[in-house]
Amino acid sequence: MAVVSKRKTASVKKSSHGHNPVKQRKQEVTSPKSRKKIKTISDVPKLDQAQRQNNIRQKLAMGVIFYLTVGIAVLYWRGTTQLPEIPQDLQSKMSESYGQDNEKVNLSRKYNNDSSQNTENITNQPENESNHHIEETTEDENAILDFIPTIQKNFKFLPYPAEPGNPVRKWKEIKYKKHKNTSSVRVYIMDNFLSSRECDGLMRAHENHVREHNKQAPIICFSGLVTMRLYLKQAKVSWADKVSESDFTSGTRCLNQSLSSQLNGRLVWSRSTSFYPGESKFSSQYEERVEHYAGLKPQNGGKFQVTSYGQGVGYKLHTDCKEHNTDRRDRFATILVYLQDVQSGGETEFTELDIKVKPKKGRALVWNNMDANGNCDLTSYHQAATVQKGKKYILQRWYYYENFPTLGKRTWEPEIPARTFGLTPRVMCDRFDSGSCRWYDEWNHDHLTNYRVPGN
Ligand SMILES: O=C(O)CCC(=O)C(=O)O
Numbered sequence: 001m002a003v004v005s006k007r008k009t010a011s012v013k014k015s016s017h018g019h020n021p022v023k024q025r026k027q028e029v030t031s032p033k034s035r036k037k038i039k040t041i042s043d044v045p046k047l048d049q050a051q052r053q054n055n056i057r058q059k060l061a062m063g064v065i066f067y068l069t070v071g072i073a074v075l076y077w078r079g080t081t082q083l084p085e086i087p088q089d090l091q092s093k094m095s096e097s098y099g100q101d102n103e104k105v106n107l108s109r110k111y112n113n114d115s116s117q118n119t120e121n122i123t124n125q126p127e128n129e130s131n132h133h134i135e136e137t138t139e140d141e142n143a144i145l146d147f148i149p150t151i152q153k154n155f156k157f158l159p160y161p162a163e164p165g166n167p168v169r170k171w172k173e174i175k176y177k178k179h180k181n182t183s184s185v186r187v188y189i190m191d192n193f194l195s196s197r198e199c200d201g202l203m204r205a206h207e208n209h210v211r212e213h214n215k216q217a218p219i220i221c222f223s224g225l226v227t228m229r230l231y232l233k234q235a236k237v238s239w240a241d242k243v244s245e246s247d248f249t250s251g252t253r254c255l256n257q258s259l260s261s262q263l264n265g266r267l268v269w270s271r272s273t274s275f276y277p278g279e280s281k282f283s284s285q286y287e288e289r290v291e292h293y294a295g296l297k298p299q300n301g302g303k304f305q306v307t308s309y310g311q312g313v314g315y316k317l318h319t320d321c322k323e324h325n326t327d328r329r330d331r332f333a334t335i336l337v338y339l340q341d342v343q344s345g346g347e348t349e350f351t352e353l354d355i356k357v358k359p360k361k362g363r364a365l366v367w368n369n370m371d372a373n374g375n376c377d378l379t380s381y382h383q384a385a386t387v388q389k390g391k392k393y394i395l396q397r398w399y400y401y402e403n404f405p406t407l408g409k410r411t412w413e414p415e416i417p418a419r420t421f422g423l424t425p426r427v428m429c430d431r432f433d434s435g436s437c438r439w440y441d442e443w444n445h446d447h448l449t450n451y452r453v454p455g456n
């Protein structure tokens with residue numbers, strides 16, 4: 001290149017007196033030396049003309065650069081500002097990859113008014129769908145703006161370091177033989193994952209809430225009419241055969257206050273109170289602990305649920321994910337911590353794996369319900385054995401394979417029957433063959449916000 005420009009300079013020098021404007025331009029551009037030479041009086045008109053042409057060219061070039069810059073800026077602006085605004089626009093994010101796993105997440109599915117995940121939503125729920133513990137999902141544009149999609153498809157276990165009075169604690173994988181070669185399910189256990197004080201604080205907060213809400217008979221809801229009949233028959237209710245869809249209050253699968261009261265004391269149920277991420281110091285400490293020692297991402301976790309089982313109460317065989325589900329906004333993993341010992345019964349049993357775990361204060365149990373591809377693994381079937389003696393308390397949190405904007409956030413109340421008291425709890429009876437009845441304090445979104453870890 002250097003050689004070429006030298007040659008050009010030489011030829012321009014030779015013709016500097018001619019009338020070739022192209023050459024004249026070359027001279028100016030390529031040779032500062034020759035520019036000095038042409039500043040003679042006789043050359044001025046030629047120079048003016050050349051300069052004018054040069055100016056025009058410069059302006060043209062600047063114009064092109066300006067429009068190009070503006071064009072690129074507009075394209076960039078459209079790309080960055082349009083995407084997060086409204087659900088439909090999230091379609092354009094479909095091909096983007098997110099999260100630590102760098103997985104592609106199809107966001108468009110999350111805003112298609114699909115209520116199939118919403119199986120605790122008592123309205124429009126298909127009778128034949130498993131109804132166990134699936135939170136309501138609602139569209140919340142504010143949540144969408146901050147939303148970071150992530151995938152949770154594995155664990156990362158670390159030992160929990162020693163603390164005063166506690167040696168190093170290690171996760172132990174519970175080995176099983178049944179379905180060993182076909183099951184993706186891994187079950188891990190660690191004792192003293194929660195301290196005795198933490199367990200006591202959670203039980204106390206739970207009991208306070210139950211006491212507060214239990215002043216009223218709960219409104220009782222079922223996953224459908226067939227389910228309701230089966231529960232009523234089991235409870236030997238004389239009007240079991242007479243119930244029809246019209247007994248549900250409008251827009252719900254719940255009985256009105258008067259019919260609900262007639263069932264109070266005739267059905268058995270466990271009781272759950274919930275709190276949500278960020279609502280207490282404990283919730284933050286706990287989710288960080290779970291992330292650090294088990295690798296479960298806080299943003300893929302739902303609410304925190306404390307459940308108690310009285311004597312004679314359990315929870316039938318079920319999976320925490322939805323069987324044959326193709327939607328991966330489902331429960332990849334469960335972490336369950338027993339908050340106190342149970343004198344007899346109350347074990348968590350994995351019938352397909354021949355695993356039976358005894359409740360022990362502070363003991364954590366973690367397992368996956370879905371495989372690494374996001375399919376619900378039916379060998380994760382488990383049940384809470386009936387408590388024979390004593391009372392069982394657990395803290396549970398579910399971690400979802402694909403998270404979604406309303407996960408772990410309080411959602412709006414579903415359609416609910418008229419009731420006299422704001423604090424009226426509800427009982428949800430899930431599918432008879434693979435569910436049970438459970439009492440919830442979640443009509444009014446008033447939860448354990450004031451919970452503090454004792455001593456903090
Ligand atoms: O209480 C237990 O041992 C298990 C509870 C459970 O599986 C559930 O609530 O999903």
Ligand SMILES: [Fe+2]
Nearest residue numbers: 318319320382
């Ligand atoms: Fe479960």
